[in-house]
Amino acid sequence: xxxxxxxxxGALNARNNLTRSSSALNKSIExxxxxxxxxxxxxxxxxxxxxxxxxxxxxxxxxxxxxxxxAVSVVQTAEGALNEINSILVKVRSLALDSxxxxxxxxxxxxxxxxxxxxxxxxxxxxxxxxxxxxxxxLDGSAGISGTSNDADTTVLKTSSKTSAGSxxxxxxxxxxxxxxxxxTSQTTNLANDEVLTVNGTAxxxxxxSTQANVIARINEFSSQTGVxxxxxxxxxxxxxxxxxxxxxxxxxxVFSDQAAAVDSSGFGTTSVTDAGVNVAGTIDGQAATGxxxxxxxxxxxxxxxxxxxxSDTDASDTVTGAQGSVxxxxxxxxxQIGANQNQTAKIAINSVAADGLGLxxxxxxxxxxxxxxxxxxxxxxxxxxxxDKAIDxxxxxxxxxxxxxxxxLESIANNMRTTLENTVNAESVIRDTDFAEEISNFTNNQILxxxxxxxxxxxxxxxxxxxxxxx
Numbered sequence: 001x002x003x004x005x006x007x008x009x010g011a012l013n014a015r016n017n018l019t020r021s022s023s024a025l026n027k028s029i030e031x032x033x034x035x036x037x038x039x040x041x042x043x044x045x046x047x048x049x050x051x052x053x054x055x056x057x058x059x060x061x062x063x064x065x066x067x068x069x070x071a072v073s074v075v076q077t078a079e080g081a082l083n084e085i086n087s088i089l090v091k092v093r094s095l096a097l098d099s100x101x102x103x104x105x106x107x108x109x110x111x112x113x114x115x116x117x118x119x120x121x122x123x124x125x126x127x128x129x130x131x132x133x134x135x136x137x138x139l140d141g142s143a144g145i146s147g148t149s150n151d152a153d154t155t156v157l158k159t160s161s162k163t164s165a166g167s168x169x170x171x172x173x174x175x176x177x178x179x180x181x182x183x184x185t186s187q188t189t190n191l192a193n194d195e196v197l198t199v200n201g202t203a204x205x206x207x208x209x210s211t212q213a214n215v216i217a218r219i220n221e222f223s224s225q226t227g228v229x230x231x232x233x234x235x236x237x238x239x240x241x242x243x244x245x246x247x248x249x250x251x252x253x254x255v256f257s258d259q260a261a262a263v264d265s266s267g268f269g270t271t272s273v274t275d276a277g278v279n280v281a282g283t284i285d286g287q288a289a290t291g292x293x294x295x296x297x298x299x300x301x302x303x304x305x306x307x308x309x310x311x312s313d314t315d316a317s318d319t320v321t322g323a324q325g326s327v328x329x330x331x332x333x334x335x336x337q338i339g340a341n342q343n344q345t346a347k348i349a350i351n352s353v354a355a356d357g358l359g360l361x362x363x364x365x366x367x368x369x370x371x372x373x374x375x376x377x378x379x380x381x382x383x384x385x386x387x388x389d390k391a392i393d394x395x396x397x398x399x400x401x402x403x404x405x406x407x408x409x410l411e412s413i414a415n416n417m418r419t420t421l422e423n424t425v426n427a428e429s430v431i432r433d434t435d436f437a438e439e440i441s442n443f444t445n446n447q448i449l450x451x452x453x454x455x456x457x458x459x460x461x462x463x464x465x466x467x468x469x470x471x472x
Contacts, residue, residue: 060340141352151325160305176280183267
């Protein structure tokens with residue numbers, strides 16, 4: 001074997017191995033102190049790519065779970081308000097049933113029940129307007145499918161979950177009418193005698209000496225009981241006309257007097273006269289719509305569920321006719337991000353629960369909506385019950401939809417995401433987390449190698465000194 005002093009190959013070899021051992025020891029220390037076996041791309045390029053994608057998913061899943069929990073809070077806020085409205089409707093129904101008990105009620109009892117119902121309807125409208133999650137309204141229609149008309153004579157009452165966004169033309173083909181009866185004789189002088197005018201079963205006493213204006217005012221004192229408004233006939237101001245407060249075939253007037261028709265009487269005469277209104281007819285989006293009273297409701301096509309109310313023309317007893325502009329429907333459903341990735345959303349529409357949008361267009365009923373119910377008579381109370389029952393059904397359906405959305409969409413997806421999160425975290429842990437049992441073993445091994453390498457390097461540096469003995 002040759003001896004040289006120019007190059008100490010043994011020392012170089014020892015240093016090289018010591019450097020490797022020191023590097024390995026430092027990596028072990030880094031892995032043990034950080035808890036990760038992949039701290040940079042050089043530690044495992046493929047592992048880093050997979051791990052970072054999984055970290056993004058983990059963060060997204062955690063946020064999505066939080067989102068669903070917040071969505072549940074929104075739904076529960078809305079349902080809590082709906083539950084209160086439902087309780088109010090149950091009370092309103094009880095009042096209507098009380099008024100239907102005609103055998104024991106007098107006018108004061110009817111009036112008291114109606115006053116309480118009016119207050120209850122105001123409360124329902126207030127809850128509809130004021131229910132919010134934070135500053136976000138929930139029950140006023142702004143969180144649902146809403147429509148606006150570009151024609152002042154058309155008012156959008158409600159939409160449904162089946163109503164698609166878009167623009168829909170509205171046209172009236174048959175004018176809706178109130179019931180209306182005009183006295184057969186003009187009243188050109190004051191009443192000659194006391195007169196009893198019976199309107200829809202309510203006896204109204206007219207005093208001798210009353211002018212036509214006095215007669216009209218007296219009849220209108222009983223409008224809440226009769227459902228009838230008196231006014232000067234538009235075509236002949238000396239004749240008194242009666243018209244129902246409601247439109248449609250279910251609105252009717254029956255009137256007779258105890259005085260013969262004459263210029264010095266109310267002009268209606270002793271023969272009983274009856275008239276009924278006419279339901280409006282028309283189209284929405286070119287499709288025939290169902291008309292009840294002065295309300296048109298779409299029953300087919302993309303506009304299904306859209307209900308509009310038509311205003312009266314210059315003669316308050318008739319609705320407008322012909323083309324009535326168009327309704328623009330916008331889907332403002334509540335949209336929740338319930339997944340960790342793009343477009344993983346769920347939505348639900350909560351339409352307005354104001355009184356004028358509940359109990360619409362009940363067949364065979366004089367009241368157009370819950371907002372119109374009047375229980376001033378037993379017959380009115382019977383019609384009111386039909387509207388109230390439909391309003392309760394509609395409210396229950398909304399609550400059912402919200403409950404199904406909460407249980408079957410939000411909570412189920414949240415539970416699934418929790419399981420997915422657990423498994424994704426486990427997978428990411430396998431790729432990136434330090435296995436302490438294995439790494440402690442590596443650390444100990446590398447530590448021993450460093451110590452041994454240091455000792456060997458020290459000895460290797462001493463080998464060249466043996467040459468000095470050859471030079472002596």
